[in-house]
Amino acid sequence: MTPAVGVVVMAYGTPARPEDIEGYYTHIRRGRPPEPEQLADLTRRYQALGGTSSLARRTADQVAAIAAALEERAPGRFAVALGQKHAAPFVEDGAAALAEQGVGDVVGLVLAPHFSGFSVGVYQGRLAEAVAGHGGRHAGIESWADEPAWLDFTATAVTDALADLPEATKVLFTAHSLPERVLVEDPYPRLLADSARAVARRAGLAPWAGWGLAWQSAGRTPEPWRGPDILQVLRDLADTGRADGVLVCPQGFVTDHLEVGYDLDIEARGVADEVGLAFARTRTVDADPAVMGALADRVVATADAAFGP
Template sequence: MTEGPVGVAVMAYGTPATPDDVEAYYTHIRRGRPPTPEQLADLRSRYDALGGTSSMAARTAAQVDAISAALEARAPGRCRVVLGQKHAVPFVEDAAATLLAEGVTDVVGIVLAPHYSGFSVGEYQRRLADAMAEGGGRAAAVDRWSDLPEWQAFTARAVGDALADLPAATKVLFTAHSLPERVLVGDPYPGELARSARAIARQAGLATWAGWGLAWQSAGRTPEPWRGPDVLEVIRDLADTGRSEGVLVCPQGFVTDHLEVGYDLDIEARAVADEVGLAFARTRTVDDDATVMGALADRILAAADDLARPEAP
């Protein structure tokens, strides 16, 4: 058992801080390969549509602060909370370095994404574990939290609130970021998304399948197949059936407003719905909701307790 505070690395995807950072950010996403001028222009145009950058940085900071406050309320002085990001400073490795420099050798990593995939959440956790190990530290992981009753209840309320302003014949589409089919072989991600959608739909009182469905969004622009159906295709299909007058998108795979929510849904998906004559809305994201952040703090502390237990002889 290590004496002293436990580190908590709250990990997020990251976003460019200013419009001038977009190229470096995109290059990092592409693992050091600079984007073509056309690719860069497309991404910049998307951020321009949101005002130059997304609000993700400020919203992520608020989430980190809320988790930190919840941990302090539950276990005063026990945790040292830092932010680590996948594609923007401070990186995951920066978070580990900060903790190690302060003498914190045990860390719990949690990603601001409810569902686990080895390709996404797994990569964050591996990077954290490797960086801590290089400095003689240890890392434990909160790999998933879509099963949290508090998060499911929040999302069900968000669905109900949004439906109140839509036609009775509205279908709810639960969405998450698509991934390449090759990485989903044997991966728990699709199953976790289906289970959480089913639980949220039940709490929101949605008719089985007739009232809701699953869709995917924000697939990468690569030649390989990505998981579908894409939400834009589903919206068009709903209009073709003539059975829906509206569509409500619930981005259950995301926890805050950023490019994939603000542009891919609020702009692109809305435009398709307008084109095919369907009323459109999108549920609010969890952001720094105190109840949900408190539930995350409880799960972090449980992982910290496990990490602190002496190893069996």
């Protein structure tokens, strides 16, 4: 029997091999190849992680966990496909794979908790267009950053990491920066502040003295990106003399990849070492069963509401 509902689980994508970095970077830049220095810099960052990122494997594990959770909840009802933003299989490939199986109704789920028109909105827009092209119906999950299972996971990750850090440690919740231009009337900053506050409350952190917000991985372009940048926040924090350590919680990301493994574990840790702050960052969700199960529940609820139970 044909499954009634398709699910495209969407993620950023990463180059499969070092030779693929240039094509990947060109895709991110909407078809404009990077300057040689830009390509060299990105290649160097991937090399620091061993040549490529573990994102592809980690994404595959997450997709498998969500598919298994859906199968458990509703045997045979859902067909699950992966669709990536900047690497094959692309979002459009995921939609095509479901259409080939004869599945018309499609739920879109992005493996990033907080909605921005510039990130999640782009994934869902591409999926909606592809599904419509196959004559199907699309229902997108916009933001799941209020998901209790995810807030609990993150709070526990914070509490666990704090156990090994000095008493006077500040928790900094980070997410990928975006250009100021795209954040006019965008819910992304508010959603990030809301989830940070909810996690801080669950973890029992002191308001503001014990935690704060910062941005990371801003693009190297002339236009202004949202700040303050984590590297500057670390320097400023050290200057106050009121903290002995810092715990970075990359709440905007669900797994370890370049922006976590390089921008935080190498770059931010390097600055913390330089200014004399103890440093750690929280573990990411990866295929945590409780969180993947909660995402499966969201998919079921979205499918029921949009297409009928």
